[in-house]
Amino acid sequence: MNINWFPGHMKKTRELLKSNLKLIDVVIELLDARIPMSSKNPEIDSILGDTPRVVVLNKSDLSNNRANNMWMQYFNSKGEDVILANSIKNKGIKEIIDLTNKKAFDKLERLKKRGVKNRAVRVMIVGIPNVGKSTLINGLAGKKSAKTGNRPGVTKGKQWIRLKGNIEMLDTPGILWPKFEDKKVALNLAFTGAIKDEILDIETLGLKLIERLLALSPESLINRYNIDVEEKTPLEIYDEIAIKRGCILKGNNIDYTRVSHIILDEFRRGKMGAITLELP
Template sequence: MTTDIHWFPGHMAKAIKQIVEQSKLIDLLIEIIDSRIPFSSSNPLVDNLRGSKPKLVILNKKDLADPVAIKSWLNYYQQQQIAVLPLDSKHANITKLIIEKINFVCAPKMERNKKRGIKNPKVKVLVIGIPNVGKSTFINALVKRNSARVGNKPGVTKGQQWLKLNQQIDLVDTPGILWPKIEDSQVALNLAFTRSIKEDILPKEEICLAAIKWMQQHYFSLLAKEYHLTTRDNFVITDESDLFQLLLIMQQNRFHKVDEDNVNNIVTDFLNKLWNNKFGLMSFEFPSASGTTPD
């Protein structure tokens, strides 16, 4: 299976240029990533933007991810000596928690400023993330008001905005940005699984089949529950014909008919369940050597 997904609207190129300029002024970069795909949802441009400045990773949407995977990712970031904080997708009452984490990560710089005689040194924080990782929801919960538009689709935030977290900490919110070329097809698929790419440009049948394959291999019980599959449907998939056969079984169980020439109904049904988190807690990658599959 090959997948070629590229989505880099003009506003993203403009946003990157603006972020480069803002990165010169900041003390800390907060990257919001999706707990279900931490590797795939981490923008490779981030480390180049921040240089030697500290980074705080927010493992967002932890309430949608496999708890076993979350634990593995927390261990991974701790081993990499990267500050990390898991949050759920609604972020109720997180302001105190985030302020404490920002103060902890920025403590060395704040101490240096105090020694230089700077009273009440300001901390400037850049918040960044790819589309649809919940960045705007995070910002809104942080500042206790609807300062940033939100939506379960990519491309909602279009411009930068400065926000005051408290008397000491200022935030700059940025639009969700991808990188210009997604070369790893599995990364592209993972972004599609979590709706970080606009659905109207996706090869939906291919995305559907890839997600079904992942679920059949790693979360068969969740797939079986929704589509009334049996243990005999948990067969080894060796090629695309096997995968398509499983799709037809799902079509039969869901719609009580099989149509090899028209699978739009089952593709649409499956993707709606996937994108609206109807299957249950799932993750699409673990921190293995490749960064994309379970050990």
């Protein structure tokens, strides 16, 4: 699955990040806890430079607890402050606000000495599409401030949002990078919904997810679909899930498109359990 996708609005977002960074005190970098490295835009580090940063591993309820701890230790070892979050249930909101204010304290103190008092902490939130930015922003604001959706690309414009804790946030659309050189990274992004299903070979993607789950968490397939996976090929398991879910066309042919959507949707919503697709 060779993916080369760089919509125009993503190029504009990259330019927006660069042009507005001088206004920002702290950057909140939002990653998907199931794929922390794959969901980390490699361009972000060079764009942000030395700007203070808070790393948030969102959707931590969908990822494995042991893996969450491993990733936290990994980022801590790199000198990054990291918070586990579940934006849907507002988990981690207070910790993000507190750490953001802590990161901006020195700069605000310098501004006070120059006569600038009571200025709000200015933050920018960055992250790939469908990582949960809009939902997190609503939690940080304590109200429905940003457009939300379960499809990538819902947030398209630029907006400042007033948050709790005397914080102002510049929201930015999700940004991917021009080309995915690593096939595994591209698949991880596709599995978790960061790339729109409409531009993918959804049938192959469903089969690839079964292959990955067989290697990482075969019990997730066994428990969810009540099937035996031992000594079976991914395609045989694919067919068995389709039959179990009634994904059959005329002539007793398998409806691979339909069963692929079922498998991907149930993985993304955590119906198969808490699964992390990559480790440090």
